[in-house]
Structure formats: structure tokens, C-alpha cells
Amino acid sequence: MKMTYYPGCSLQGTARDYNDTILEVCQTIGVELNEIEDWNCCGASSAHMTNHEVAMRLSIRNLLLAAKSSDNVLIPCSACYQRLKAADKALREDPEYWDVTDYNPDFKLVHISTFLAEPEILELIADKVIQPVGKMKVACYYGCLSLRPPHITDAPNHEMPTTLENIVTAIGADPVSWSHKTECCSGSLTMTRPDIAGKLVGEIVEAARRGGATAMVTDCPMCQANVESRQELPPGASMVVYYATELIAAALTGSYPEKQQKVHLVPAHALQAHMERSAHNVGTASGSTTETTSQKEESA
Amino acid sequence: MQNSPISPAKGSRKLLKKLSSRDIDVQTCYQCNRCSAGCPVADYFDLQPMEIVRLASYGMEDQLLASSTIWLCASCDTCATRCPNDIDITALMDVLRELALRKDIPPAVPQVPAFHASFLESVRRWGRTYEIGMIGAYKLRSGDYAGDMKLGISMLAKGKLSLLPHSIEGKPEIREIFAGKGKEYER
Ligand code: SF4
Ligand code: SF4
Numbered sequence: 001m002k003m004t005y006y007p008g009c010s011l012q013g014t015a016r017d018y019n020d021t022i023l024e025v026c027q028t029i030g031v032e033l034n035e036i037e038d039w040n041c042c043g044a045s046s047a048h049m050t051n052h053e054v055a056m057r058l059s060i061r062n063l064l065l066a067a068k069s070s071d072n073v074l075i076p077c078s079a080c081y082q083r084l085k086a087a088d089k090a091l092r093e094d095p096e097y098w099d100v101t102d103y104n105p106d107f108k109l110v111h112i113s114t115f116l117a118e119p120e121i122l123e124l125i126a127d128k129v130i131q132p133v134g135k136m137k138v139a140c141y142y143g144c145l146s147l148r149p150p151h152i153t154d155a156p157n158h159e160m161p162t163t164l165e166n167i168v169t170a171i172g173a174d175p176v177s178w179s180h181k182t183e184c185c186s187g188s189l190t191m192t193r194p195d196i197a198g199k200l201v202g203e204i205v206e207a208a209r210r211g212g213a214t215a216m217v218t219d220c221p222m223c224q225a226n227v228e229s230r231q232e233l234p235p236g237a238s239m240v241v242y243y244a245t246e247l248i249a250a251a252l253t254g255s256y257p258e259k260q261q262k263v264h265l266v267p268a269h270a271l272q273a274h275m276e277r278s279a280h281n282v283g284t285a286s287g288s289t290t291e292t293t294s295q296k297e298e299s300a
Numbered sequence: 301m302q303n304s305p306i307s308p309a310k311g312s313r314k315l316l317k318k319l320s321s322r323d324i325d326v327q328t329c330y331q332c333n334r335c336s337a338g339c340p341v342a343d344y345f346d347l348q349p350m351e352i353v354r355l356a357s358y359g360m361e362d363q364l365l366a367s368s369t370i371w372l373c374a375s376c377d378t379c380a381t382r383c384p385n386d387i388d389i390t391a392l393m394d395v396l397r398e399l400a401l402r403k404d405i406p407p408a409v410p411q412v413p414a415f416h417a418s419f420l421e422s423v424r425r426w427g428r429t430y431e432i433g434m435i436g437a438y439k440l441r442s443g444d445y446a447g448d449m450k451l452g453i454s455m456l457a458k459g460k461l462s463l464l465p466h467s468i469e470g471k472p473e474i475r476e477i478f479a480g481k482g483k484e485y486e487r
Binding site: 016229263 | 378459
């Protein structure tokens with residue numbers, strides 16, 4: 001399968017490791033990604049919050065570059081996804097208004113979790129798992145921009161999404177039920193009002209802990225950076241935030257490299273510990289670990 | 301909102317026209333307050349999202365543009381998603397911010413527009429965001445040197461920030477976008 005790829009700026013900076021794991025996962029399951037040549041920044045929140053025209057035209061340039069191919073466009077960053085979707089809709093409705101003569105490409109813009117959670121893709125992933133991540137209790141965290149507003153994002157379950165839960169279940173993790181999975185972490189205020197970001201992040205982490213999670217999993221590079229960096233907790237009490245593809249890559253390769261752990265701003269050993277435990281269980285017990293645990297839960 | 305006289309006679313008709321050109325139908329608000337109730341940042345606002353919509357329906361531009369709300373809104377789209385009348389409150393905030401900047405209204409939370417300006421300057425220059433350059437420019441503009449140096453340093457140590465800007469070939473096109481090409485009709 002071939003897809004056009006729009007990584008976005010975060011994936012070349014603070015979230016470079018997110019990009020690496022996406023490329024790794026796609027290569028393993030046989031999805032060929034073709035990066036849009038000479039793509040530009042989508043302008044993110046700053047452009048649409050202060051200059052409508054600039055925001056739209058920045059995204060339109062990317063869309064016109066993507067339209068050289070009819071392959072669907074894979075977008076891993078929630079903010080980029082929302083901006084490109086908004087521009088795509090406006091352009092399809094009235095290209096002339098935006099000085100474009102004709103715009104009706106066959107492609108769809110696809111957010112990464114929607115893509116990975118497609119049943120065929122989940123099957124491809126499950127087939128290639130070398131080492132499941134071992135019943136790690138995770139809080140799947142979506143944040144805002146891949147979901148809202150639904151008339152732009154086309155997210156079917158914007159208040160109660162399940163794509164991340166489906167993805168992490170396929171690789172053996174155990175998603176918890178919790179309250180804050182679509183709450184805003186105020187990433188756009190993190191530089192200017194760290195006090196507000198600290199409060200919102202604190203509430204989200206607290207909710208994840210209440211839900212019984214030992215780690216969080218997200219698909220948004222801004223959420224990942226903001227939630228890890230704004231926790232005002234002692235390092236021992238802080239909660240790591242993994243990218244969904246980081247978990248998949250670990251399950252597909254059977255290891256969670258030290259180098260990757262070190263990129264996190266808070267201690268990130270939970271994943272490795274779970275993988276080791278699950279490897280040990282698979283090695284010693286005759287049956288599958290997954291089955292034993294769920295049976296136990298049922299009888300409890 | 302205690303001492304702020306509200307009347308249609310004092311409202312800006314231009315603002316109302318602008319809102320309707322962006323399909324932001326503030327007149328359909330029936331004040332159910334769902335927008336404020338779901339807003340994660342409302343605790344910090346001087347005007348609640350519902351009050352913003354109410355003032356906008358009267359065209360009360362001066363009060364709106366001077367508020368802290370327009371700068372503290374995180375643009376999370378919770379309000380717009382939950383409004384039973386499909387009022388795009390997030391887009392309303394966008395329009396108000398843009399207008400405040402164009403009119404040079406002193407912002408109630410100056411570091412926020414300083415940050416956006418630094419971010420966009422980086423995009424205008426390179427075509428992509430250059431994080432270190434952007435953070436430096438933000439610190440200069442806002443004078444906010446003390447806060448967050450620790451975070452910046454730990455991000456650098458983790459190799460999360462790239463030392464060189466990512467520059468693109470199409471910079472001339474990006475400059476045209478920022479110079480207002482296509483904006484000739486003063487939309
Ligand atoms: S949710 Fe909509 S209708 Fe209700 S108060 Fe807010 S703007 Fe008005
Ligand atoms: S978009 Fe702004 S006003 Fe609306 S809920 Fe989010 S922070 Fe509050």
C-alpha cells in the first residue's frame with residue numbers, strides 16, 4: 001500500500017522519535033510512505049488564531065503539493081490534521097475563492113490513529129508482533145485537534161473515541177476506562193502560561209492514575225510534550241506518555257531500546273518492564289498470558 | 301461584565317458583518333451556557349465564553365477586544381463542538397484576536413500574541429518551524445527570560461530541539477502568503 005506522508009514540523013523537532021517509530025511500523029507492515037516534497041509548516045494554532053488568510057494559504061500550499069498524487073495522505077500530528085482538513089474542505093467547496101482553478105483530488109486525509117485502527121491494518125500489526133507489551137495498563141489520551149470540531153475532522157466518535165484503545169489492545173496492552181481522554185491539555189498555552197498548562201496537565205495525569213493507568217498513550221506530539229513536561233510531580237510519581245507507534249514498534253521488534261527511553265522527559269521504563277515480564281511469562285507458562293489474565297479477571 | 305453598558309446602538313455593525321461572512325451565527329445563542337461549562341480554561345477568563353457570544357451578538361467590539369479571554373482561549377474547540385446551535389465560538393475567538401491585532405489594541409495577556417508572532421516569524425523565514433529560533437525570539441519579544449529555561453535545557457539535552465532551521469525551497473511562495481497575496485479584496 002502506498003500513502004503520501006505529511007510529517008509536520010513537530011516530527012522533525014521535539015517529536016523526531018515519533019516520526020522514527022511511524023516509519024518503522026509502516027515499513028514492517030508494508031505501507032510505503034512518500035513524503036510530500038518541500039512541504040511547509042501548517043501554521044498550527046498560531047496562524048489560525050491570529051491570521052485566517054495566512055493559515056488557510058499555508059495549508060493550501062501543502063494540499064496542492066499532495067494533489068500531485070492520488071494516494072491518501074497520512075497525517076500523524078493532530079494540529080496539522082485539523083488544519084489540513086479545514087483547508088481541504090474549504091478548497092473543495094469553493095476553490096476559486098482561494099485562487100485555485102480546480103481542486104477535486106481523489107485522496108482522503110487520514111489521521112494516523114484512524115489509519116492504524118482499520119481492521120486490515122490491525123491484523124497486519126497483530127500478525128507481526130514478536131513480543132506483546134504485556135497487559136500494561138494504559139490511559140489512551142486523544143486531546144483535541146484530531147477530533148474537534150467534528151464537522152472538520154470527520155471523527156465519528158469525537159466525545160468517546162476508541163481508535164487508540166483498539167490499537168493498543170492489538171499489541172497486548174490493557175487500556176483503562178478513564179474520564180479525561182478528550183480533555184484539552186492547553187498545549188497552545190504551554191510556553192506563555194505554564195501555570196495554566198500545569199493545572200490542566202495535573203488534572204489529566206491525576207485522572208489517568210484514578211483510572212488505574214501506569215502510563216499514557218497518545219497520538220498527538222503536542223500533548224506528548226506538554227503532558228510530560230508540565231507535570232509538577234516528583235520524578236518517581238510522574239507519568240510517562242508514549243506515542244502509540246512507540247508501543248507498536250516495541251511489540252514488532254520485541255524490544256524497547258534504551259536510546260528511545262532516554263528521549264522521554266520523565267522516567268520511561270514501564271514499557272520495558274512489562275515487555276520483560278510478558279516475555280518471561282510466555283517463556284515459562286505453556287498457555288498464552290493473555291488468556292490466563294482475562295480468565296482470572298472473569299472469575300474475580 | 302458588571303459596568304459595561306450593552307446596547308445594539310453602541311455595537312459595531314462592521315463586526316457583525318464580519319462574523320456573518322465567516323458563518324459565525326452568534327444571534328442563535330439561547331444562553332444555555334454549555335460552552336462555558338465545558339471550557340477547560342474558563343477559570344482564568346475575565347469573560348466567560350457565553351458572555352463573549354452575548355457581547356458579540358450586540359457587536360460590543362471594544363469590550364471583546366480588550367478581554368483576556370480572547371488570548372487565554374486555548375482553541376480546543378470544546379465549546380464549538382458542544383454548542384447546540386452550532387455557533388463556531390472558536391472561530392469567533394480567531395476573528396476577535398485577528399481584529400485586536402490589526403487594530404493595535406493593547407492585549408490583556410501580551411505574552412500570548414508575542415508567542416504567536418515569534419512562531420509565525422519562524423515559519424515566514426524558513427517555511428517550517430525552527431524551535432530554538434522561535435523560543436529565542438519569543439523570549440526577546442515578551443521579556444519572559446526566567447520562566448522555562450530549565451525545560452528548554454532539558455529538551456536540548458534530550459536532543460529534542462534541532463540546532464539548525466529546516467529550510468524549504470518554496471520560501472518565496474511562503475513570503476507571498478505572509479505578504480498578503482490573495483488578500484487583495486480585503487476580506
Ligand atoms: S453553547 Fe451555544 S447556545 Fe449555548 S450559551 Fe454557548 S454559544 Fe450560546
Ligand atoms: S476553544 Fe477556547 S473558549 Fe472554547 S472551550 Fe476551548 S479554550 Fe474554552
